[in-house]
Amino acid sequence: MQRTTEPAEVWTSASGAPERLVWRARRFRVDDMPTPLVGPADWWLAFAGSDTGAGRAPLAITGWRFQASSPEGETHVFDVGHDGTHWHVLRVFD
Template sequence: MRRTVEPAEVWTGPSGAPERLVWRARRYRVSDTPTPLVGPADWWHPFDGHDVAPGRAPLAITGWRFQASADDGETHVFDVGHDGRHWQVFRVFD
């Protein structure tokens, strides 16, 4: 696993799940079912210090993990997220 924060271009389908990726000037196609990565919803941050029993903070999709392959067969698993303006690659698993 390589930890990184690098820009990427990601194309998504109607559900918001990634379908294609350009990273380091290489094109990849998603070759499995993307898994949503979740974390506390942004709107919840003002309430972080409050007790939410019985339960926990509401969750939102914060990124995606998926396997993607280039035309020559090079394949990686990517963790990506969107910061509101740009897509970024956070982790790459070889």
């Protein structure tokens, strides 16, 4: 596993799931079902120190994990995230 926070261009479906990726000037096409990565919803952080009762913090999609391949046959599993403005490759699994 390689940890990174490199910029990337990601094209998504109407539902927001990644379909294509450009990373390090190479094109990749998603060739499996992307898995959402989840974490506590950003708006919940203001309440994190409060006792709000039973249960846990609401979850939101914080990124995606998917396998993608280049036209030349290079294949990786990517973790990507969006910071509100740009997409970033967070991890690469070979």
